Each structure stands twice: as C-alpha cells, then as structure tokens.
Amino acid sequence: MNQNAEIHETRASSVAGIPFVLLMLAMTLVVLPAMFITGFRFVAVPVAIVVFFCWFGFFMVQPNQGAAMQLFGRYVGTVRDEGLRWANPFYSKKPVSLRIRNFESNKLKVNDLEGSPIEIGAVVVWQVVDTAEAVFAVDDYEDFVHVQAEAALRQSATSYPYDLHDEHTVSLRSHTQEIADHLRKEIQERLTSAGVKVLEARISHLAYAPEIAQAMLQRQQASAIIAARTKIVEGAVSMVHMALEQLSEKGMIKLDEERKAAMVSNLLVVLCGERGTQPIVNTGSIY
Numbered sequence: 001m002n003q004n005a006e007i008h009e010t011r012a013s014s015v016a017g018i019p020f021v022l023l024m025l026a027m028t029l030v031v032l033p034a035m036f037i038t039g040f041r042f043v044a045v046p047v048a049i050v051v052f053f054c055w056f057g058f059f060m061v062q063p064n065q066g067a068a069m070q071l072f073g074r075y076v077g078t079v080r081d082e083g084l085r086w087a088n089p090f091y092s093k094k095p096v097s098l099r100i101r102n103f104e105s106n107k108l109k110v111n112d113l114e115g116s117p118i119e120i121g122a123v124v125v126w127q128v129v130d131t132a133e134a135v136f137a138v139d140d141y142e143d144f145v146h147v148q149a150e151a152a153l154r155q156s157a158t159s160y161p162y163d164l165h166d167e168h169t170v171s172l173r174s175h176t177q178e179i180a181d182h183l184r185k186e187i188q189e190r191l192t193s194a195g196v197k198v199l200e201a202r203i204s205h206l207a208y209a210p211e212i213a214q215a216m217l218q219r220q221q222a223s224a225i226i227a228a229r230t231k232i233v234e235g236a237v238s239m240v241h242m243a244l245e246q247l248s249e250k251g252m253i254k255l256d257e258e259r260k261a262a263m264v265s266n267l268l269v270v271l272c273g274e275r276g277t278q279p280i281v282n283t284g285s286i287y
Contacts, residue, residue, distance in 0.1 A: 012077025
C-alpha cells in the first residue's frame with residue numbers, strides 16, 4: 001500500500017442520536033436489574049458491558065461543522081449531519097469547522113517589480129471544503145493557510161510595480177481588482193492540497209517603506225504637477241487656436257505674423273500662469 005497516497009473526504013455513516021439515546025436508556029433499565037437475578041446474570045453482564053461501551057459512541061456535530069473519524073489510525077469518513085449523532089465507540093472523532101473564516105496578514109516589507117521597498121498586507125477569506133485533506137494532508141491547516149497566504153502575497157507584490165507609469169501597466173495601487181484576482185489565484189494554488197477554498201483575497205494595506213516614503217511622495221507630487229501642466233497647456237493651445245481662427249473668420253482685425261506671435265505669447269502667459277494676470281492698459285498721453 002502506498003503510504004503517500006492522497007486522502008480525500010468520504011461520508012461516514014452515523015445514527016441519529018436522540019432515538020438511539022432512548023434505545024440505550026431502555027436497554028440500561030432492562031440490563032441493570034437483570035444483573036442481580038441469578039438466572040440472567042451470565043447473559044446480563046456481557047450485555048451490560050456492551051451497553052456501557054455504546055454510551056461512548058455519542059458525539060455532537062454543530063452547524064457548519066464536520067467530524068473526521070478514524071479507527072485505530074485509519075480514516076473511515078466524515079460526518080456532516082448536525083445534531084446529536086452516534087457512531088462506533090472505537091472511532092476517534094476530530095471536529096473540523098466548515099464555517100467561512102478570514103484573517104489579516106501581517107504588514108510585510110517587500111520589494112515591488114521595480115525594486116522599491118513597500119509595505120503590504122492582505123485580508124484572506126477562506127473555508128475548509130475537504131475535512132480529510134485539512135486534517136491529514138498538513139499538520140496544522142490554520143497555520144498552513146496563514147504561512148502560504150503570506151508567501152503568495154510576497155510573490156504577488158514582487159510581480160507588479162507599486163504605482164502606475166503608463167496606461168498599459170498593471171500596478172498595485174491602481175488596479176485593485178486585477179491584483180485581488182491574481183492574489184486569490186496564487187493563494188488557492190498553494191492551499192488546494194490542504195482542502196481549503198479561498199473565497200476572496202484583497203490588499204488591506206499598501207504603502208512605501210518609511211525610508212523612501214518622503215522621496216516617493218515628492219515623485220508623486222512632481223508627476224501630478226506635470227500631468228496638470230500638460231492638461232493646462234493642451235487647453236491653452238486649443239483656446240489660442242480657436243481665438244485666432246475666429247478673429248480671422250470674422251475679419252475683426254488683420255494680424256501679421258509678428259503680431260500673431262505676440263498675441264499667442266500673451267495668451268499663453270495669461271492662460272498658463274499660476275496667478276491672475278494684471279494687464280497694463282495704455283490710455284495714451286494727454287500731451
């Protein structure tokens with residue numbers, strides 16, 4: 001037999017506990033008096049021993065919980081029927097929660113795709129779907145989930161740049177849904193062998209490392225200023241072009257190339273300046 005063969009969940013049979021409790025009580029009430037009757041003692045004592053051991057077969061299964069059962073170290077199946085149940089008293093029963101759980105990873109310090117040190121953390125929502133794999137494939141499936149999720153988070157962080165540099169680049173800060181999908185797939189690939197399903201994974205904390213945070217803030221501010229200035233210049237050029245066209249079409253004034261250049265220069269100064277302009281009005285000389 002291959003000792004490394006994978007173990008997958010199978011359903012084990014169990015008996016409804018309430019009816020079996022009533023049966024056990026009835027048998028106990030019958031057997032106990034019979035033990036003191038000489039003619040029935042040799043039969044009642046073995047039956048009483050069997051009844052006594054049967055009492056140890058009862059166990060509780062809470063909603064969204066399973067009980068993985070073993071017989072002398074061999075996995076025999078999982079019971080998911082909730083309530084009071086009864087199974088072989090020699091079965092060892094390990095409860096496994098099937099509820100949806102989540103945890104927030106530690107803030108990890110890693111380098112992004114461009115080598116910039118960043119801090120990143122994530123929230124992972126997960127659920128056990130195969131009790132046999134969760135119990136027997138790994139030593140501690142909860143610790144396994146935490147460690148593998150942080151490893152996948154590190155891998156995802158190093159696969160993308162922190163910030164967006166062009167519209168075709170996927171970055172950690174701008175493409176949250178794409179990053180979340182990639183992170184969930186990365187974690188799921190690592191946890192499939194443990195019988196765990198990852199329902200959702202999202203970044204909960206993202207920032208530059210403290211040692212470069214100030215420099216990166218200045219870089220972001222410079223990028224924002226350049227983008228704003230570019231937009232302003234584009235708008236100013238369009239307005240100057242429109243003004244010259246309308247003046248030419250309506251014939252209000254005829255400008256030579258030199259005056260057009262001066263007008264363009266003045267309009268660009270007015271439209272692109274950070275402060276409001278203060279024009280100087282020539283009122284002429286009174287002499």
